Amino acid sequence: MSPTALALDPAAQDLLFREAHTAHSFSDEPVTDEQVHAVYDLVKYAPTAYNQSPLRVTLLRTPEARGRLLPLLSEGNRAKTAEAPLTAILSVDLEFHQRLPELLPARPQLKDTVYADPDLRRAHGSFNATLQAGYFLLGVRAAGLAAGPMSGFDAEGVDKEFFGDGRQHALLVVNIGHPHADSYRPRNPRLPAEEAVTSL
Amino acid sequence: MSPTALALDPAAQDLLFREAHTAHSFSDEPVTDEQVHAVYDLVKYAPTAYNQSPLRVTLLRTPEARGRLLPLLSEGNRAKTAEAPLTAILSVDLEFHQRLPELLPARPQLKDTVYADPDLRRAHGSFNATLQAGYFLLGVRAAGLAAGPMSGFDAEGVDKEFFGDGRQHALLVVNIGHPHADSYRPRNPRLPAEEAVTSL
Numbered sequence: 001m002s003p004t005a006l007a008l009d010p011a012a013q014d015l016l017f018r019e020a021h022t023a024h025s026f027s028d029e030p031v032t033d034e035q036v037h038a039v040y041d042l043v044k045y046a047p048t049a050y051n052q053s054p055l056r057v058t059l060l061r062t063p064e065a066r067g068r069l070l071p072l073l074s075e076g077n078r079a080k081t082a083e084a085p086l087t088a089i090l091s092v093d094l095e096f097h098q099r100l101p102e103l104l105p106a107r108p109q110l111k112d113t114v115y116a117d118p119d120l121r122r123a124h125g126s127f128n129a130t131l132q133a134g135y136f137l138l139g140v141r142a143a144g145l146a147a148g149p150m151s152g153f154d155a156e157g158v159d160k161e162f163f164g165d166g167r168q169h170a171l172l173v174v175n176i177g178h179p180h181a182d183s184y185r186p187r188n189p190r191l192p193a194e195e196a197v198t199s200l
Numbered sequence: 201m202s203p204t205a206l207a208l209d210p211a212a213q214d215l216l217f218r219e220a221h222t223a224h225s226f227s228d229e230p231v232t233d234e235q236v237h238a239v240y241d242l243v244k245y246a247p248t249a250y251n252q253s254p255l256r257v258t259l260l261r262t263p264e265a266r267g268r269l270l271p272l273l274s275e276g277n278r279a280k281t282a283e284a285p286l287t288a289i290l291s292v293d294l295e296f297h298q299r300l301p302e303l304l305p306a307r308p309q310l311k312d313t314v315y316a317d318p319d320l321r322r323a324h325g326s327f328n329a330t331l332q333a334g335y336f337l338l339g340v341r342a343a344g345l346a347a348g349p350m351s352g353f354d355a356e357g358v359d360k361e362f363f364g365d366g367r368q369h370a371l372l373v374v375n376i377g378h379p380h381a382d383s384y385r386p387r388n389p390r391l392p393a394e395e396a397v398t399s400l
Binding site for chain 1: 258262265371
């Protein structure tokens with residue numbers, strides 16, 4: 001199927017997927033709160049189970065906040081994070097059920113039944129916040145920005161340093177900025193659909 | 201920030217996010233393998249750690265294959281799945297490391313070092329396949345189709361029934377089809393950016 005056979009127009013396909021890359025450095029141009037809010041206010045419409053919406057985004061705006069994160073990153077992620085225009089911690093709100101009566105008015109009882117169990121909240125919330133992390137990365141691109149997502153960090157350490165009350169658990173750290181000519185590394189190969197998709 | 205302040209054009213924003221909804225029923229129009237391949241071949245470019253690309257998509261094409269899934273779904277998900285034009289199981293390939301030398305030619309050694317550990321593979325692979333599941337759901341919309349993702353199923357049962365060799369683990373079941381007038385339920389509220397995004 002050619003790109004034009006999709007309903008999404010080819011320029012949008014390129015912006016979000018084909019021409020987009022993980023960025024390892026950025027231009028000096030800042031990223032505003034308004035831009036990040038626009039990203040979230042777009043991707044918040046994508047689905048989560050029971051409309052849990054458990055993703056939380058913590059922007060490290062001050063040098064002091066960024067400095068608290070750096071030693072908790074794996075060594076290879078420190079220099080580029082120190083220099084990025086903006087760094088965000090994507091986390092799951094482990095108390096997301098407190099908002100359910102408002103987010104899912106048809107089933108307010110879930111807050112005090114199924115989701116009274118903290119282990120279940122952690123499992124379901126982490127899964128759904130990870131779906132939302134995927135939406136968010138594409139949303140960053142939708143804003144004309146580039147993302148540098150990183151899993152290489154001490155998640156327990158980040159939880160303790162930033163979410164000391166145990167209410168949130170860090171899933172992904174993402175550098176965000178405007179790309180420049182040297183932001184990207186060459187594209188690695190991908191599995192073709194013929195290998196990743198099977199029919200029974 | 202207005203929708204037009206994003207780089208993604210407003211029609212694409214609507215198609216993927218603002219006007220898109222989880223579908224609970226579909227028109228009779230079939231969904232072809234070609235369409236699903238086009239979805240995968242678009243979203244495969246979105247990022248995973250070390251380019252793991254661990255998501256696998258299993259399309260239940262035959263009535264027999266669909267029939268094996270139905271009793272493993274929670275009761276409320278059975279009738280709509282029996283009637284959907286197409287049902288897919290999204291899973292993580294727990295042996296994704298076998299493909300790493302090809303997917304990440306710069307670091308082929310990861311296959312036999314870090315990812316020799318099956319527990320680490322399961323944790324990292326599930327996280328990254330879940331990011332890809334998020335991309336895939338948006339890709340279904342990019343194809344002009346609607347998705348009905350479901351977490352309500354017996355994952356261990358599905359693994360045993362469909363992935364008996366223990367190589368894959370089911371993450372999400374998704375009905376896919378063309379939406380019609382009664383596909384959607386009214387939109388539930390979302391958290392505004394002011395509540396989900398904080399700055400430090």
